[in-house]
Amino acid sequence: MPVTSISRRIEKSIEALTTKDYESAFVQLFPAIDKTAKKRRPREGVGARIKGFISDEEAVITAVAVNGVIIGNTFDGVDFPTALYKFGRTSIVHEGELDKKLQINEHGDVIYGKVWNLPSSYIDGLIIAVVLAPENSGEKINDDIDITLFDKQYQVNQLWGRSDLIRAIMFKLFPSYGNRVNRDLVR
Numbered sequence: 001m002p003v004t005s006i007s008r009r010i011e012k013s014i015e016a017l018t019t020k021d022y023e024s025a026f027v028q029l030f031p032a033i034d035k036t037a038k039k040r041r042p043r044e045g046v047g048a049r050i051k052g053f054i055s056d057e058e059a060v061i062t063a064v065a066v067n068g069v070i071i072g073n074t075f076d077g078v079d080f081p082t083a084l085y086k087f088g089r090t091s092i093v094h095e096g097e098l099d100k101k102l103q104i105n106e107h108g109d110v111i112y113g114k115v116w117n118l119p120s121s122y123i124d125g126l127i128i129a130v131v132l133a134p135e136n137s138g139e140k141i142n143d144d145i146d147i148t149l150f151d152k153q154y155q156v157n158q159l160w161g162r163s164d165l166i167r168a169i170m171f172k173l174f175p176s177y178g179n180r181v182n183r184d185l186v187r
Helices: 005-018 022-040 046-056 058-066 080-095 121-132 163-173 175-180
Strands: 102-105 116-119 146-149 152-155
Touching: 005 022, 005 121, 022 046, 022 080, 022 121, 046 058, 046 080, 046 121, 058 080, 058 116, 058 121, 058 163, 080 102, 116 121, 121 163, 163 175
Parallel strands: 102 116
Antiparallel strands: 146 152
């Protein structure tokens, strides 16, 4: 299994996250999201493909982040994929920092609205979404890392491309999620 830019970025994002350097975690993470999104949506522009990927993976991201599925909501006229793209990725690329409208906290607080104040576990969720993406099944990180998802221990290298594994667990843990998704369409 090769170590590519996606793997390297994920590994560096995890390292930054463990030191609570959330901005650096995002700086490393957004290129991995974009490259993964480009594999999934090769004909779409950068904004559409990144927001599309985040939208596709919103259930996984929120399940990892808050142990519940929160999908398809709009707060103060902005949905989750747009908030991350506009206040996170675009701001980092063009301004060199996160927009003040996207804040990360260590307390587990979730506030959506004019300011998106999210727990750092949302970064975990985004990292996991990239790792689980079927498009990344051939990826690997050098220093395999143990993580816990839904009370079960995994090594990151066991999870590359295994969206099916985690979504199956989500169907059991979050029945309303299972009822909202056509199981035949799950990646």
